[in-house]
Amino acid sequence: MKIGFIGLGIMGRPMAMHLKAAGHELIVPERASLAPELRAAATIDSDAAAVAHHAEIIILMVPDTPDVERVLFGAHGVAEGLTPGKLVIDMSSISPVATKEFAARIQELGCDYVDAPVSGGEVGAKNAALTIMAGGSIAAFERALPLFQLMGKNITHVGEEAGAGQVCKVCNQIIVALNIQAAAEALTFARKAGADPAKVRQALMGGFANSRILEVHAERMINRTFNPGFRIRLHQKDLNLALTAAREMGMALPNTALAQQMFSVVTAQGGADLDHSAMVTAIELMGGVEVE
Amino acid sequence: MKIGFIGLGIMGRPMAMHLKAAGHELIVPERASLAPELRAAATIDSDAAAVAHHAEIIILMVPDTPDVERVLFGAHGVAEGLTPGKLVIDMSSISPVATKEFAARIQELGCDYVDAPVSGGEVGAKNAALTIMAGGSIAAFERALPLFQLMGKNITHVGEEAGAGQVCKVCNQIIVALNIQAAAEALTFARKAGADPAKVRQALMGGFANSRILEVHAERMINRTFNPGFRIRLHQKDLNLALTAAREMGMALPNTALAQQMFSVVTAQGGADLDHSAMVTAIELMGGVEVE
Numbered sequence: 256m257k258i259g260f261i262g263l264g265i266m267g268r269p270m271a272m273h274l275k276a277a278g279h280e281l282i283v284p285e286r287a288s289l290a291p292e293l294r295a296a297a298t299i300d301s302d303a304a305a306v307a308h309h310a311e312i313i314i315l316m317v318p319d320t321p322d323v324e325r326v327l328f329g330a331h332g333v334a335e336g337l338t339p340g341k342l343v344i345d346m347s348s349i350s351p352v353a354t355k356e357f358a359a360r361i362q363e364l365g366c367d368y369v370d371a372p373v374s375g376g377e378v379g380a381k382n383a384a385l386t387i388m389a390g391g392s393i394a395a396f397e398r399a400l401p402l403f404q405l406m407g408k409n410i411t412h413v414g415e416e417a418g419a420g421q422v423c424k425v426c427n428q429i430i431v432a433l434n435i436q437a438a439a440e441a442l443t444f445a446r447k448a449g450a451d452p453a454k455v456r457q458a459l460m461g462g463f464a465n466s467r468i469l470e471v472h473a474e475r476m477i478n479r480t481f482n483p484g485f486r487i488r489l490h491q492k493d494l495n496l497a498l499t500a501a502r503e504m505g506m507a508l509p510n511t512a513l514a515q516q517m518f519s520v521v522t523a524q525g526g527a528d529l530d531h532s533a534m535v536t537a538i539e540l541m542g543g544v545e546v547e
Numbered sequence: 548m549k550i551g552f553i554g555l556g557i558m559g560r561p562m563a564m565h566l567k568a569a570g571h572e573l574i575v576p577e578r579a580s581l582a583p584e585l586r587a588a589a590t591i592d593s594d595a596a597a598v599a600h601h602a603e604i605i606i607l608m609v610p611d612t613p614d615v616e617r618v619l620f621g622a623h624g625v626a627e628g629l630t631p632g633k634l635v636i637d638m639s640s641i642s643p644v645a646t647k648e649f650a651a652r653i654q655e656l657g658c659d660y661v662d663a664p665v666s667g668g669e670v671g672a673k674n675a676a677l678t679i680m681a682g683g684s685i686a687a688f689e690r691a692l693p694l695f696q697l698m699g700k701n702i703t704h705v706g707e708e709a710g711a712g713q714v715c716k717v718c719n720q721i722i723v724a725l726n727i728q729a730a731a732e733a734l735t736f737a738r739k740a741g742a743d744p745a746k747v748r749q750a751l752m753g754g755f756a757n758s759r760i761l762e763v764h765a766e767r768m769i770n771r772t773f774n775p776g777f778r779i780r781l782h783q784k785d786l787n788l789a790l791t792a793a794r795e796m797g798m799a800l801p802n803t804a805l806a807q808q809m810f811s812v813v814t815a816q817g818g819a820d821l822d823h824s825a826m827v828t829a830i831e832l833m834g835g836v837e838v839e
Contacts, residue, residue, distance in 0.1 A: 351740055374754050386754045390742075411750035414742050422740040423747045426733035430756035433729030433802075440725065440800050441718035444789065447798050448643055448714040450682075450706050455715045458703035462666050462678045464722035466758030497736065506739050506834030508732050510725075510805055517801070542798030 257282060258402070259310030261303055261326055261333070262347065263293055266373070267316035269380045270346070272296065273405045282310045303327075307336030312402065313343050319492065320349040327357060339365025344399050346387075348372040348428075348493060351421035352500050358391070358417030367395035368417060372424035373407065376485060384408045388427070390419030425500065428493035432514040432531070434468035439517075439535035442476055447544050453477050472532040479546065484530030491518050491527075549574060550694070551602030553595055553618055553625070554639065555585055558665070559608035561672045562638070564588065565697045574602045599628030604694065605635050611784065612641040619649060631657025636691050638679075640664040640720075640785060643713035644792050650683070650709030659687035660709060664716035665699065668777060676700045680719070682711030717792065720785035724806040724823070726760035731809075731827035734768055739836050745769050764824040771838065776822030783810050783819075 259282045260271040268290060275281045281297035283289065284306050289299070300306045303326050307313050313333055317323055323345055327333045333343065343361050345354070345368070358368035369391035379385040385407035389396050396412045403410045413419040441464075442452040456473050459465065475481065494515045501508045520537035521529065529536075539546060551574045552563040560582060567573050573589035575581065576598050581591070592598045595618050599605050605625055607618055615637055619625045625635065635653050637646070637660070650660035661683035671677040677699035681688055688704045695702045705711040733756075734744040748765050751757065767773065786807045793800045812829035813821065821828075831838060 386750070388750045409750070409753035411746060413746045413750055416741050418740070419742045422737055422742040423750050426737050426747050427751050427754060427756045429733045429736065430729045430751065430758075430761070433732065434726055434756070434758060436802050437722045437725030437729070440803055441721045443798070444721065444793060444800060445714055445718050447796050448710070448792065449708050450711045450714040454703060454705045455718050458678070458680045458701070458705055458715050459719050459722065461701035462719065463759045463763070464719045464726070466722075466726060466760070467755045468758070469722070471755070500740065501736060501834075504739050506735070506836065507830075508736060509809070509830075509833070510728050510802060511732055513802055513805055538799075538801075541801070542793075544798065 256280065256312065257310045259283070259306035259313035260297075260316070261306060261313065262316035263289065264316070265377050266380045268293065270316060270385075270406045273383050274402060277405045282306050302331040303333045304331045304336035307333040307341070308338070311341060312399070313341065314402070315343070315345045315347055317347045319347070320353050323347050323349050323357065324353070328360065334360070334364060337361070337364050337366050342367040342369065342395060342398050344369045344371055344402070346371050346373055348424050348496075349421060350496050350500060351418040351425060352503055354390075354418040354421045367392065367398065369395045369399045370418055370420040371399065371403065372420055374424065374427055375407070380406070387411070388413050388420040388423035390414055390417055390421065425493065425497045428490065429497050429508070429511050431468065432490060432494055432518075433510055434466050435472050435531055435534050436510075436514050436517060438469055438473040439476065439538045442473060443535060443538040443542055443544055446546070447542055475530060475532040476535040481526075481529040481533040483528065484532070486528050487518050487521055487531050487533060488527040490531045491515060491522070494518070548572070548604065549602045551575070551598035551605035552589075552608070553598060553605065554608035555581065556608070557669050558672045560585065562608060562698045565675050566694060569697045574598050594623035595625045596623045596628035599625040599633070600630070603633060604691070605633065606694070607635070607637045607639055609639050611639070612645050615639055615641050615649065616645070620652065626653070626656060629653070629656050629658050634659040634661065634687060634690050636661045636663055636694070638663050638665055640716050640788075641713060642788050642792065643710040643717060644795055646682075646710040646713045647708075659684065659690065661687045661691045662710055662712040663691065663695065664712055666716065666719055667699070672698070679703070680705050680712040680715035682706055682709055682713065717785065717789045720782065721789050721800070721803050723760065724782060724786055724810075725802055726758050727764050727823055727826050728802075728806050728809060730761055730765040731768065731830045734765060735827060735830040735834055735836055738838070739834055767822060767824040768827040773818075773821040773825040775820065776824070778820050779810050779813055779823050779825060780819040782823045783807060783814070786810070
């Protein structure tokens with residue numbers, strides 16, 4: 256199948272190569288930064304409109320909401336090249352609210368739209384082991400599914416509403432941030448009280464306090480390994496999606512708001528590019544806890 | 548061995564019976580409320596002082612800090628009956644700060660002291676499957692260990708400082724409350740945005756958002772089964788231990804403080820005796836989300 260792929264960064268590049276390896280034809284827009292392996296593997300078109308014109312399915316994997324809007328609806332964008340019957344899949348992590356509007360505009364052109372953000376990071380992308388959370392009609396999802404199966408493992412059709420996948424991704428980022436904050440407050444409390452955080456973590460891993468975060472991120476907090484991983488800067492972007500959407504919907508997310516502020520404390524200390532487990536340094540700072 | 552057991556409620560009764568079943572001699576203080584099985588199984592003394600006089604090891608399992616203080620140091624309390632060389636084990640969940648003082652006063656009498664709060668609830672107590680978090684000297688812990696192994700499974704010697712077990716239990720209750728809040732905010736966000744919370748939970752269980760709370764409590768939130776379980780009233784007592792100790796130590800626990808307020812929102816609606824997963828109703832209330 257002819258697949259257009261726009262957004263060939265750390266995540267997008269290995270995802271596209273999995274599609275190519277399965278026998279699909281890759282079409283990508285010209286970019287000075289195109290990796291040699293992609294230049295060799297793909298057909299190269301002048302811009303996103305030309306990619307959309309030649310491909311049957313167009314996949315986006317770009318950083319943020321304005322990037323998706325520009326790629327889809329900007330000058331020489333995807334919308335200019337679409338003809339009815341094609342499928343657009345946005346795998347970026349962006350605003351669920353904006354996604355509804357983007358999907359409606361693409362559908363007006365007679366095309367299908369699936370939002371399908373991922374989690375699992377660079378490692379998941381390289382190993383074709385991403386978690387994929389999709390929103391869109393059953394027909395559109397089933398059309399996308401064989402491609403998803405080449406890139407991911409946990410694939411869920413969250414709902415038929417446009418944006419359901421983005422809502423699920425936002426929920427993921429809320430829980431991860433808040434579980435990190437939970438571990439950070441508990442381990443800092445232990446340290447301040449003179450207990451050994453490593454022993455406390457060990458004792459808690461058998462019970463209801465256990466989580467993937469306690470297993471992975473709490474260990475980083477104890478070992479002080481804050482190289483990313485997942486950067487606080489990016490997690491702040493995702494929590495901003497949550498808080499903006501919540502405000503637009505008219506609801507309160509008190510702890511998500513607080514977690515965003517805690518990340519800002521780390522950022523204020525110069526830690527925006529540390530792993531999100533460095534949230535613990537904010538709790539330590541505010542608690543007068545010094546860790547050598 | 549002669550074991551005094553004080554505090555024979557929902558938790559203490561099955562714990563004491565496991566000791567008896569293993570061949571130990573139980574000594575308990577007279578109480579009108581003593582269960583017939585205990586009356587048949589135990590030697591009954593007039594008060595805590597007499598129990599401490601006749602037993603080699605005295606175990607406490609009572610509700611809160613003032614109860615431990617009264618049992619140990621009140622009129623006809625344990626301290627009056629102790630002679631040097633005995634061991635006091637407090638398995639109640641109480642203040643880590645007060646525990647240091649209690650331990651020091653018992654040690655002045657020439658006795659050992661171990662604080663060893665548990666998690667796992669009534670089911671864990673009945674099945675001898677409690678998680679036990681202990682603080683105290685290595686010698687005292689090793690003396691208590693054979694008894695712990697009759698009542699629990701995950702047994703950790705958290706530290707040699709008196710109160711280390713209580714610190715660990717407080718950490719457990721912090722993480723559980725905050726992970727519940729994480730699931731509550733995420734699932735309510737999903738619901739408000741029109742997604743199916745059950746599908747969102749399913750999608751998230753494979754990734755970094757996974758936790759025992761997402762497995763157990765998030766399902767209660769979705770199924771609206773808020774019968775305890777673990778009552779909000781009791782979790783508020785435990786978070787109060789965390790917040791009081793944090794203030795005494797001079798540190799901030801911003802999210803623990805917020806979680807306490809969220810539980811108070813549920814309590815304000817008459818929900819103090821609901822399961823702690825009913826935290827989600829506070830987020831729903833504040834978000835204008837109605838769930839039938």
